[in-house]
Amino acid sequence: MSLVDALRAVVGERQVLVDADVRAPFEVDWTRRFRGSAAAVVRPGSADEVVAVLRACAEHGAAVVPQGGNTGLVGGSVPRGGEVVLSLTRLTGLGQVDRASLQVDAGAGVTLAALQGRARAAGLDAGVDIAARDSATVGGLVACDAGGVRAVRHGTVRARVAGLEAVLADGSIVRRTSGLLKDNAGYDLPGLLVGSEGTLGVITAVRWRLVARHDARALALVPLASLAEAAELLAAVRPLLPSLDACEFFTDEGLSLVLEHLRASAPVELRAAAYVLIECAAAADPLEELAAAFEAAGVEDALIADDTTGRERLWRLREAHTEAISAAGIPHKLDVGVPIDRLAPFAAAVHEAMPPDARVILFGHLGDGNVHVNVLGPDPDDDAVDEAVLRLVAGHGGTISAEHGIGVAKAGWLHLTREPGEIAAMRAIKAALDPGGLLNPGAVLA
Numbered sequence: 001m002s003l004v005d006a007l008r009a010v011v012g013e014r015q016v017l018v019d020a021d022v023r024a025p026f027e028v029d030w031t032r033r034f035r036g037s038a039a040a041v042v043r044p045g046s047a048d049e050v051v052a053v054l055r056a057c058a059e060h061g062a063a064v065v066p067q068g069g070n071t072g073l074v075g076g077s078v079p080r081g082g083e084v085v086l087s088l089t090r091l092t093g094l095g096q097v098d099r100a101s102l103q104v105d106a107g108a109g110v111t112l113a114a115l116q117g118r119a120r121a122a123g124l125d126a127g128v129d130i131a132a133r134d135s136a137t138v139g140g141l142v143a144c145d146a147g148g149v150r151a152v153r154h155g156t157v158r159a160r161v162a163g164l165e166a167v168l169a170d171g172s173i174v175r176r177t178s179g180l181l182k183d184n185a186g187y188d189l190p191g192l193l194v195g196s197e198g199t200l201g202v203i204t205a206v207r208w209r210l211v212a213r214h215d216a217r218a219l220a221l222v223p224l225a226s227l228a229e230a231a232e233l234l235a236a237v238r239p240l241l242p243s244l245d246a247c248e249f250f251t252d253e254g255l256s257l258v259l260e261h262l263r264a265s266a267p268v269e270l271r272a273a274a275y276v277l278i279e280c281a282a283a284a285d286p287l288e289e290l291a292a293a294f295e296a297a298g299v300e301d302a303l304i305a306d307d308t309t310g311r312e313r314l315w316r317l318r319e320a321h322t323e324a325i326s327a328a329g330i331p332h333k334l335d336v337g338v339p340i341d342r343l344a345p346f347a348a349a350v351h352e353a354m355p356p357d358a359r360v361i362l363f364g365h366l367g368d369g370n371v372h373v374n375v376l377g378p379d380p381d382d383d384a385v386d387e388a389v390l391r392l393v394a395g396h397g398g399t400i401s402a403e404h405g406i407g408v409a410k411a412g413w414l415h416l417t418r419e420p421g422e423i424a425a426m427r428a429i430k431a432a433l434d435p436g437g438l439l440n441p442g443a444v445l446a
């Protein structure tokens with residue numbers, strides 16, 4: 001029996017996509033930088049079908065690329081040539097919130113927006129937010145250990161995983177979904193699968209840990225003369241803000257591009273070199289706390305938004321960066337992390353290292369030292385840009401991937417951020433769980 005027939009026998013004919021036109025959206029990533037053709041796209045509707053699909057692929061020696069919402073930014077969610085794309089978007093089961101444990105069971109294909117909706121209806125919050133919330137899935141978020149704008153308060157997605165269910169390359173199941181806070185019987189296999197980017201197993205469901213919902217919010221946009229001042233501001237106010245919920249930064253280059261893209265005018269009369277967006281959230285209005293922290297830190301200029309419309313308007317300036325950059329061209333997109341006090345020297349070094357005609361846009365999650373470096377202009381396939389930025393990151397004591405993952409985009413540079421012994425251990429784990437190298441080959445480990 002051919003591979004396609006074997007897949008059809010498992011999931012039914014309609015859920016195996018072979019026509020080039022129908023496969024096309026699954027074969028190119030969100031950035032349009034990464035693409036390849038798939039042998040087929042298969043869309044299982046249950047964990048049992050995932051088991052049978054992986055067994056069929058193993059029997060045929062077919063490599064598999066797991067895919068959720070396909071919003072990943074490092075090329076790990078699309079085929080490189082001839083793999084089967086395993087789309088998990090039909091796994092949309094979403095349980096009722098368990099109010100005693102503050103947890104909920106979500107299928108891998110549940111979108112972040114749907115999960116947030118379920119949490120909010122129960123008076124709670126998902127504890128994670130990213131601009132791709134309407135498409136990004138629970139499985140993809142966990143597979144990437146995504147971060148986002150609330151990580152400064154709640155940690156990355158890893159902190160939200162109370163347990164998960166996953167299928168390994170040979171079709172065996174790892175199921176740890178009791179949600180017990182204390183369960184240290186043996187190795188933490190779910191912990192190993194978080195951030196494994198589809199290379200060690202296919203996540204089919206997640207037991208998600210929710211957080212308290214804070215409805216009273218205050219948001220401030222602070223214009224500053226430099227990124228060094230941004231880092232100083234954070235250090236001055238952070239200890240005074242127990243309600244700190246997000247702390248983001250962008251620069252005037254990025255703001256100009258966003259305003260062009262949105263056809264909007266600047267909300268700040270005084271344009272500045274850098275901007276910090278600080279949001280506080282609590283059960284009671286956190287505006288007084290924020291104002292007191294700003295006074296102590298000597299902040300004179302700040303645009304405060306304490307109603308929903310004003311907050312959405314300011315957040316749009318930050319959240320529209322990714323789409324505005326994408327609309328302007330195919331960028332070199334490097335999600336990196338540096339110690340917060342290295343942010344300004346790192347940014348200066350990046351500007352200096354880029355070709356003079358390049359448009360360099362830096363923005364990101366200041367509270368996490370997480371910088372999204374975007375370079376427009378140089379050929380997207382010119383690795384020299386990526387190499388230069390990633391070497392600078394390593395030189396500043398940072399990481400080449402903060403929250404987007406390694407994918408295929410950075411697999412060749414893992415050695416800049418991980419020691420040889422650590423990479424050898426990663427290879428040993430990969431060989432033990434996926435000896436045929438069938439799960440997402442080429443991602444994470446080149």
Ligand SMILES: Cc1cc2nc3c(=O)[nH]c(=O)nc-3n(C[C@H](O)[C@H](O)[C@H](O)COP(=O)(O)OP(=O)(O)OC[C@H]3O[C@@H](n4cnc5c(N)ncnc54)[C@H](O)[C@@H]3O)c2cc1C
Nearest residue numbers: 068069070071072076137139140141143146147148198203
């Ligand atoms: C506008 C925009 C804003 C973004 N903002 C952020 C942000 O603030 N923070 C952040 O961290 N990321 C951000 N991202 C990146 C992206 O949304 C996240 O990486 C997200 O976690 C990807 O989820 P997904 O379902 O789209 O996964 P996909 O893109 O489909 O896949 C991503 C990776 O996970 C693997 N994978 C997917 N599903 C599974 C599964 N069920 N089992 C095993 N492996 C799987 C894939 O093989 C691939 O390697 C943003 C992206 C966009 C487009």
